[in-house]
Amino acid sequence: MKKLILVFSVLSLLIFIRPVFGLGADTNSTNNTSVSTTQVELSEGEGVFDGALNGIKTFYSYTGFANSSSGNVIMIIIGIVFIYLGIKYDYEPLLLIPIGAGVILGNIPFVAGNQTGIYETGSVLNYLYFGVVKGIYPPLIFLGIGAMTDFSSLIANPKLMLLGGAAQIGVFATFLGALYLGFNLPESGAIGIIGGADGPTAIFLSSKLANGVNIMPDGTTVKNLIGPIAIAAYSYMALVPVIQPPLMRLLISKKDRKIRMKPPRAVTQKEKMIFPVVALILTTFISPSSLPLLGMLFFGNLLKESGRTERLADTARTKLIDIVTILLGVTVGASTQADIFITKDSMLIFGLGATSFVIATCGGLLFAKFMNLFLKGDNKINPLIGAAGVSAVPDSARVVHTEGLKSDPTNYLLMHAMAPNVSGVIGSAIAAGIILSFLG
Numbered sequence: 271m272k273k274l275i276l277v278f279s280v281l282s283l284l285i286f287i288r289p290v291f292g293l294g295a296d297t298n299s300t301n302n303t304s305v306s307t308t309q310v311e312l313s314e315g316e317g318v319f320d321g322a323l324n325g326i327k328t329f330y331s332y333t334g335f336a337n338s339s340s341g342n343v344i345m346i347i348i349g350i351v352f353i354y355l356g357i358k359y360d361y362e363p364l365l366l367i368p369i370g371a372g373v374i375l376g377n378i379p380f381v382a383g384n385q386t387g388i389y390e391t392g393s394v395l396n397y398l399y400f401g402v403v404k405g406i407y408p409p410l411i412f413l414g415i416g417a418m419t420d421f422s423s424l425i426a427n428p429k430l431m432l433l434g435g436a437a438q439i440g441v442f443a444t445f446l447g448a449l450y451l452g453f454n455l456p457e458s459g460a461i462g463i464i465g466g467a468d469g470p471t472a473i474f475l476s477s478k479l480a481n482g483v484n485i486m487p488d489g490t491t492v493k494n495l496i497g498p499i500a501i502a503a504y505s506y507m508a509l510v511p512v513i514q515p516p517l518m519r520l521l522i523s524k525k526d527r528k529i530r531m532k533p534p535r536a537v538t539q540k541e542k543m544i545f546p547v548v549a550l551i552l553t554t555f556i557s558p559s560s561l562p563l564l565g566m567l568f569f570g571n572l573l574k575e576s577g578r579t580e581r582l583a584d585t586a587r588t589k590l591i592d593i594v595t596i597l598l599g600v601t602v603g604a605s606t607q608a609d610i611f612i613t614k615d616s617m618l619i620f621g622l623g624a625t626s627f628v629i630a631t632c633g634g635l636l637f638a639k640f641m642n643l644f645l646k647g648d649n650k651i652n653p654l655i656g657a658a659g660v661s662a663v664p665d666s667a668r669v670v671h672t673e674g675l676k677s678d679p680t681n682y683l684l685m686h687a688m689a690p691n692v693s694g695v696i697g698s699a700i701a702a703g704i705i706l707s708f709l710g
Contacts, residue, residue: 355508531650
């Protein structure tokens with residue numbers, strides 16, 4: 271760690287002292303697409319040493335040291351921190367490591383004044399970023415999620431779906447908070463979905479509402495907030511094991527944390543096959559704008575449960591989702607170039623994201639306690655599972671299970687927690703569809 275700090279100290283020093291020696295790219299040029307080629311020639315009377323020095327200065331002007339800023343260094347450090355959290359603490363490594371690598375890629379400094387990486391027309395990253403801007407990747411992610419999700423616990427105990435709905439209070443609270451802070455309606459709608467703690471849904475909605483392209487009725491263009499919203503959503507998904515346990519202990523008494531729930535009933539294969547068809551029709555009729563997400567989610571689940579398309583289901587839940595996750599993580603990370611990401615808006619979005627996640631978790635926990643007022647005996651639910659109503663699948667359910675074991679080592683809550691967890695995925699997609707219907 272000390273060596274890492276030393277390397278970045280030297281890098282920062284080179285960046286900040288370059289004006290002292292007159293090194294760096296020519297900032298007076300009006301051509302923003304390239305730096306004019308400097309011819310290194312030895313004039314009459316110019317010594318070999320002077321020529322060599324000029325050559326070194328010219329070489330330096332093309333390096334990242336000459337063209338970077340303190341913001342680039344900050345973002346590169348953030349990318350390394352993401353990678354570190356994914357490796358050291360196993361915080362959503364399949365997401366944080368690609369995103370962290372993308373952040374580094376997006377902040378490697380090129381020629382001063384140029385936008386490179388995903389913003390450079392014709393670059394590979396620019397083409398891959400098309401899948402983010404047009405909302406292609408999120409439905410493919412949902413296809414894979416559907417193919418790997420078992421809805422048995424939700425089918426066995428449908429009332430737990432209410433907990434997934436209760437947690438969506440974070441979405442609408444964040445929407446109102448964004449409006450209060452000065453974001454316009456479409457931008458606030460895109461920011462609000464962070465409260466659902468669902469990265470693909472956040473990217474999908476922001477690509478539709480806060481993409482830097484749409485025009486408001488007053489003639490203003492909405493801001494491009496895809497990068498900050500996506501990073502905030504995925505960051506808080508990864509921090510579920512850090513954020514949720516203190517809230518659980520604060521709001522739920524130790525006595526309630528020990529409540530034992532009766533084992534869920536056995537679900538037949540026929541029920542598993544019927545569920546995705548019925549759920550697809552009901553949810554998309556309620557919120558047609560969520561069809562790209564929920565349609566792929568339940569289609570993927572039908573592939574899994576039909577018993578006739580195992581090859582397709584296996585491809586969706588393994589190879590396809592792995593490929594899309596890599597592309598999504600790297601391109602979203604690469605969109606966080608310092609001059610675009612380190613802004614007041616981004617900081618406000620991160621603050622709103624943290625608040626929304628807390629509100630969503632508390633909403634699920636408190637609603638679970640409220641439900642117990644109407645339940646008796648072994649029908650009572652352990653209020654801890656309300657925290658799984660946020661759609662960070664399956665991390666939130668695992669955190670609930672772990673916290674339950676701390677109060678009672680023989681009380682297993684994982685299967686029960688999966689019901690509100692998967693309903694949270696459905697709930698956040700429906701919420702996104704409703705917001706898109708009104709603001710899209």
